[in-house]
Amino acid sequence: MKITIRKAKSEDAPHVANIMLEAMREIIYTLIGSKNDDSAIQFLTQFISSEHNQYSYENIWVAIEDDRILGEICLYDGADLVKLRTPVLSYVNGDDSKRFDSIEDETASGEFYIDTIAVSPAARGKGVGQLLLHHVIEMYVLQRNLTLGLLVDKGNPKAKSLYLRTGFVYREDVFFLGKAMEHLQLSPFQ
Numbered sequence: 001m002k003i004t005i006r007k008a009k010s011e012d013a014p015h016v017a018n019i020m021l022e023a024m025r026e027i028i029y030t031l032i033g034s035k036n037d038d039s040a041i042q043f044l045t046q047f048i049s050s051e052h053n054q055y056s057y058e059n060i061w062v063a064i065e066d067d068r069i070l071g072e073i074c075l076y077d078g079a080d081l082v083k084l085r086t087p088v089l090s091y092v093n094g095d096d097s098k099r100f101d102s103i104e105d106e107t108a109s110g111e112f113y114i115d116t117i118a119v120s121p122a123a124r125g126k127g128v129g130q131l132l133l134h135h136v137i138e139m140y141v142l143q144r145n146l147t148l149g150l151l152v153d154k155g156n157p158k159a160k161s162l163y164l165r166t167g168f169v170y171r172e173d174v175f176f177l178g179k180a181m182e183h184l185q186l187s188p189f190q
Helices: 010-032 036-048 080-095 128-142 158-167
Strands: 004-007 062-064 068-079 110-121 148-154 169-176 179-186
Touching: 010 036, 010 062, 010 068, 010 080, 010 179, 036 080, 062 128, 068 080, 068 128, 080 110, 080 158, 110 128, 128 148, 128 158, 148 158, 148 169, 158 179
Parallel strands: 110 148
Antiparallel strands: 004 062, 062 068, 068 110, 148 179, 169 179
């Protein structure tokens, strides 16, 4: 069967949450204050199924084969980061409004930010991640002349290699939630 890509729907949230957790387990653990996968999936499902936040289905493309979601890519305009992140931080802060009041900005105006790209463990090695990446490059860089940006964990050379082979270039080292990351970009003008 052929792998196709489509915009995510609200009802995709439970499936997307399981896959997305693969890409950002440690970050979600930090945000929710727990290393419990069930709690992490519940957290992600809530935000993926909702509108107007950084993890919303509105910002997600999914790779599908035989009606199964194999992978996801979540991206949004970096200029909207604060607005999209606010509901997430309000939720995780709860009554402690200062818990994450100084979280670093992972993106900024001037780029469409790839927040996550993840593939189901059962679908790895099928080129799903590369297919999702090429889809957003076509949609955002080639058709709209926008710059894509992302952060890659310095401890994940395999992912960095994929991004560099795809045309992304290194911009700078950054720290996000205590993790050493590299900021990469792909621009229509490079």
